[in-house]
Amino acid sequence: MSADTKTSKLYDAAIDEVTRNGRAWKSICRLTGQLYRYEFDNILMVYMQRPRARLIADFDTWKRVGRYVRRGSKGIAIFPSRALKPEIQYVFDISDTGGRESRLTWEFDRNTIKAYAAWIKKKEGSALTEGKESDKTFLKGFTEKRIGVIMDSEFGERITEFTNLAGNKQIMENGRVQEITAVEALKRSVMYAVFTRCGFDLPTEKQNFSFITAFTKEEEVYRLGSLLSDISCEVLRGIAKDLTRMKERSIADGRDNNDVPRGSGRDAVPGPQSAGGNSEHDKPGEVRSKGDGVPEGEPQRQIPDAAKVRETGGEDAGSGGYGEPDDGGAGGQLPEKQPAEGQKFDNGDVAATAAGEDAGRGNRDERSSDEVPLEKSVQQTEDSEQQNIRKEELDREIERELNEINSLGSSDTQKGSHEQAPFLVAGNGDVALPSEYSYQRPEQVLTVPHEFIIQTLMQGSGFQYGRRRIYAMFQDISDPGERAKAIRKEYGQNGSGWYLEGDGLHGYDANPSKGLRLQWREGGTEKEGYVNWKAIERELGALIMTGEYYTPPKAFDPDKVSAAAWQEPMDEFFQNSFWSPVPNMLLYEVFTKELPMSDKVQFVERIFCKNPYASGIANHFENRYGKCNIEQTDEGISIEYYDGERTKWKTEFDWWDCAAYVDSMIADGTYQTRAPYSEIENIIEEHSAAAWIKMYKGDADRFLSEGTEQHQQNRLDTLHTVLGLTGIQEQMEIAWDDAYDEVIASDGENEWHGRQFYDYIYEEVLVLDKHHRDSRIPFQIQRKLGHDRFSSHNPDKAAFIRRVTFNTAGRTAEEQEKWEKSLWLEPLKGYFNEEIQYISVKTLIYDIFTTNLKVESKAGFLASVYGEQREGFFMSEYTDNSCGKCKISRDREGIEISYPREDGTRGEKRVDYRYCGTCL
Numbered sequence: 079m080s081a082d083t084k085t086s087k088l089y090d091a092a093i094d095e096v097t098r099n100g101r102a103w104k105s106i107c108r109l110t111g112q113l114y115r116y117e118f119d120n121i122l123m124v125y126m127q128r129p130r131a132r133l134i135a136d137f138d139t140w141k142r143v144g145r146y147v148r149r150g151s152k153g154i155a156i157f158p159s160r161a162l163k164p165e166i167q168y169v170f171d172i173s174d175t176g177g178r179e180s181r182l183t184w185e186f187d188r189n190t191i192k193a194y195a196a197w198i199k200k201k202e203g204s205a206l207t208e209g210k211e212s213d214k215t216f217l218k219g220f221t222e223k224r225i226g227v228i229m230d231s232e233f234g235e236r237i238t239e240f241t242n243l244a245g246n247k248q249i250m251e252n253g254r255v256q257e258i259t260a261v262e263a264l265k266r267s268v269m270y271a272v273f274t275r276c277g278f279d280l281p282t283e284k285q286n287f288s289f290i291t292a293f294t295k296e297e298e299v300y301r302l303g304s305l306l307s308d309i310s311c312e313v314l315r316g317i318a319k320d321l322t323r324m325k326e327r328s329i330a331d332g333r334d335n336n337d338v339p340r341g342s343g344r345d346a347v348p349g350p351q352s353a354g355g356n357s358e359h360d361k362p363g364e365v366r367s368k369g370d371g372v373p374e375g376e377p378q379r380q381i382p383d384a385a386k387v388r389e390t391g392g393e394d395a396g397s398g399g400y401g402e403p404d405d406g407g408a409g410g411q412l413p414e415k416q417p418a419e420g421q422k423f424d425n426g427d428v429a430a431t432a433a434g435e436d437a438g439r440g441n442r443d444e445r446s447s448d449e450v451p452l453e454k455s456v457q458q459t460e461d462s463e464q465q466n467i468r469k470e471e472l473d474r475e476i477e478r479e480l481n482e483i484n485s486l487g488s489s490d491t492q493k494g495s496h497e498q499a500p501f502l503v504a505g506n507g508d509v510a511l512p513s514e515y516s517y518q519r520p521e522q523v524l525t526v527p528h529e530f531i532i533q534t535l536m537q538g539s540g541f542q543y544g545r546r547r548i549y550a551m552f553q554d555i556s557d558p559g560e561r562a563k564a565i566r567k568e569y570g571q572n573g574s575g576w577y578l579e580g581d582g583l584h585g586y587d588a589n590p591s592k593g594l595r596l597q598w599r600e601g602g603t604e605k606e607g608y609v610n611w612k613a614i615e616r617e618l619g620a621l622i623m624t625g626e627y628y629t630p631p632k633a634f635d636p637d638k639v640s641a642a643a644w645q646e647p648m649d650e651f652f653q654n655s656f657w658s659p660v661p662n663m664l665l666y667e668v669f670t671k672e673l674p675m676s677d678k679v680q681f682v683e684r685i686f687c688k689n690p691y692a693s694g695i696a697n698h699f700e701n702r703y704g705k706c707n708i709e710q711t712d713e714g715i716s717i718e719y720y721d722g723e724r725t726k727w728k729t730e731f732d733w734w735d736c737a738a739y740v741d742s743m744i745a746d747g748t749y750q751t752r753a754p755y756s757e758i759e760n761i762i763e764e765h766s767a768a769a770w771i772k773m774y775k776g777d778a779d780r781f782l783s784e785g786t787e788q789h790q791q792n793r794l795d796t797l798h799t800v801l802g803l804t805g806i807q808e809q810m811e812i813a814w815d816d817a818y819d820e821v822i823a824s825d826g827e828n829e830w831h832g833r834q835f836y837d838y839i840y841e842e843v844l845v846l847d848k849h850h851r852d853s854r855i856p857f858q859i860q861r862k863l864g865h866d867r868f869s870s871h872n873p874d875k876a877a878f879i880r881r882v883t884f885n886t887a888g889r890t891a892e893e894q895e896k897w898e899k900s901l902w903l904e905p906l907k908g909y910f911n912e913e914i915q916y917i918s919v920k921t922l923i924y925d926i927f928t929t930n931l932k933v934e935s936k937a938g939f940l941a942s943v944y945g946e947q948r949e950g951f952f953m954s955e956y957t958d959n960s961c962g963k964c965k966i967s968r969d970r971e972g973i974e975i976s977y978p979r980e981d982g983t984r985g986e987k988r989v990d991y992r993y994c995g996t997c998l
Contacts, residue, residue: 734871
């Protein structure tokens with residue numbers, strides 16, 4: 079039995095156990111707060127094996143921070159995570175390690191609470207009232223408000239879906255039936271996770287989790303746990319970032335930082351020998367981050383066949399090699415992988431990508447997940463050697479972080495992941511900061527150098543697609559004042575800094591009330607100044623007007639760019655966007671049935687539309703010219719890509735285009751599946767813990783069992799329901815038009831087909847609020863109506879995007895050579911025939927080439943006409959062949975043709991003027 083299968087069985091057992099009583103769920107919430115970087119399924123895995131884990135990392139990471147894994151320690155098996163390599167990993171809790179103590183994650187002690195409360199009050203200004211409440215009480219209230227804001231602003235749609243799925247739950251408390259909403263159950267769980275991590279107390283009634291026994295369906299528990307994980311991650315990530323910025327600000331201001339203990343950004347994690355001690359701010363009645371949801375002394379559960387679970391007996395030669403790390407660091411744990419040569423520290427912060435549903439459930443593939451046996455025994459090194467290793471590691475870390483900071487603030491940064499890089503301070507104080515990394519109090523100036531303003535603005539807002547959104551503001555908002563407000567909101571409370579030798583700009587941050595604060599060095603003196611938001615708006619307007627800031631992609635033009643430029647990455651997307659092969663097998667099964675196109679469109683929309691089951695779809699692929707970005711929208715799928723001339727293009731597919739695309743891949747044998755459909759249950763069992771795979775399979779089973787007539791009737795039933803609830807059903811007559819495979823509707827005067835009728839309902843019938851909801855229509859009905867709208871046929875669409883099948887396999891070598899020649903000869907002839915620069919001499923050329931002059935004389939004449947550089951005349955032009963755009967370049971010796979082939983590659987051909995004369 080593989081380790082993956084064993085772990086999946088342990089996961090299944092965990093789902094049952096955590097819903098048996100409130101005490102178990104309380105432990106899950108505590109662990110979620112403590113290890114907030116991890117997804118919900120990995121929280122369950124840690125809970126089943128080490129319920130009292132506090133800080134976990136892999137074998138090599140512990141070595142990098144000067145700790146060693148004790149001989150005989152058992153690894154904790156976890157599922158693939160976005161921060162780990164794509165097979166099961168074994169990690170170790172800090173209680174399994176020994177070595178020197180150091181601060182590895184943030185923690186609230188008395189001084190930190192005092193400094194953080196003051197910093198928050200100063201940062202928020204008039205938004206907060208001083209009052210006489212204690213600093214801890216103030217932070218508790220502030221954190222609770224932050225939780226509410228994040229739930230509403232970042233997770234509103236997912237919470238609505240969860241509410242409609244789970245509804246209200248009834249539980250028995252003290253002999254009485256009590257009712258709790260799904261939202262209240264979620265918020266109570268998040269509050270406990272966050273407050274225990276921060277060391278805040280909670281009222282007794284807020285610590286009652288008996289409601290969990292009413293969540294009887296696995297999907298309900300999965301969604302509740304995923305939201306708990308994601309929201310807690312977002313809140314605690316924000317606190318970690320605040321503490322980092324507070325630390326940096328205090329250093330930059332030149333204070334001794336007495337109010338903020340050294341390591342508030344990288345707080346001390348005591349060794350196992352002190353794990354049971356109480357901190358100085360423990361008080362009776364408080365809920366502490368250590369929690370007590372699991373009785374003391376409860377033994378660690380092990381995966382069956384424990385002999386094969388890796389034991390630590392030496393250095394692990396195979397525990398490195400993780401995937402690309404997140405923008406943030408570890409949340410309640412050590413980060414597992416650095417991008418380059420040093421270990422990554424980010425003060426407990428994590429990337430903004432959700433750790434639960436939105437992040438997908440890791441990257442679990444079918445590769446072997448068995449552990450790598452250890453080769454050597456673990457030995458504790460001498461203190462002097464440890465100190466040298468730590469100092470070398472620290473130096474490498476400083477160099478790496480400073481190099482990485484330069485990339486912060488680019489438009490490719492994912493929204494919510496951009497943050498100021500942590501300022502590296504040795505947690506134990508043994509290693510002093512190099513003098514070149516120290517700060518001096520900057521001189522306040524009124525005028526910021528213009529080149530620094532431009533340099534800062536060209537980095538974008540620091541969030542993914544920030545420049546695109548700012549560009550759109552200037553297209554959509556006419557009032558400069560409103561644009562300035564929108565720009566301020568886009569930047570938020572964001573910033574970046576980077577190491578700089580000598581003079582120049584080295585950082586900026588955004589202040590909602592003042593504008594952008596820029597920091598630079600001039601003549602060895604640190605300076606800083608503000609640029610207000612109105613000035614920012616004017617500067618951005620100038621950059622956009624000149625085309626320097628952002629250039630929107632051009633719409634796909636088959637006459638100017640080869641379809642192969644987008645077809646290669648789109649083939650890869652439809653074939654390999656899911657880490658599991660199950661969705662591909664389901665698509666193949668549906669598309670090889672005798673079904674009308676409307677059915678296939680409906681199914682492909684459900685598979686790919688905005689990732690309905692949080693399945694972790696990959697969106698970044700490459701063509702031969704660079705990276706391509708694929709986006710899923712309600713309307714369909716779009717791809718942005720470059721051609722050989724570095725021109726940016728965009729091709730948009732609606733769901734009918736997508737269905738036709740998959741049909742074409744299957745028809746020419748491009749679309750492949752891992753195994754026959756008859757084996758799909760075995761493949762699902764390999765990853766039985768990934769609930770979304772089962773959901774997709776359940777959807778496909780229902781879809782195939784219903785049949786085409788039922789699908790059509792379902793659409794009509796949804797329309798009848800909406801028309802009835804909006805009071806216009808009697809005015810409308812609707813039916814299914816088999817001839818055109820779409821809905822047809824009429825009110826006696828007007829007639830609508832397919833998408834036309836859905837657009838009419840949304841534009842003329844529904845009354846939508848800011849969330850695009852009509853209060854008269856139940857959520858599930860309107861959601862179904864939206865899916866039907868975007869997957870319906872659009873008779874007004876002028877052109878459809880078709881996949882091109884390039885078939886050269888059947889050509890002989892002679893036929894292929896003839897075809898290749900035509901690709902450059904056609905544009906060469908067209909160039910001579912249509913070249914307008916020399917139209918005045920075309921008559922002379924015709925006269926010369928109809929005489930009896932020798933070919934050499936004719937070639938010489940062509941060289942004198944086309945080979946000489948003349949003022950106002952271009953030496954290169956563009957023309958076309960059957961595959962796209964060709965470039966014609968000429969010089970004294972001849973002409974060079976750069977031409978596209980049908981497979982997207984380019985060829986080069988050079989001919990002299992003698993050959994050109996022969997052609998003419």
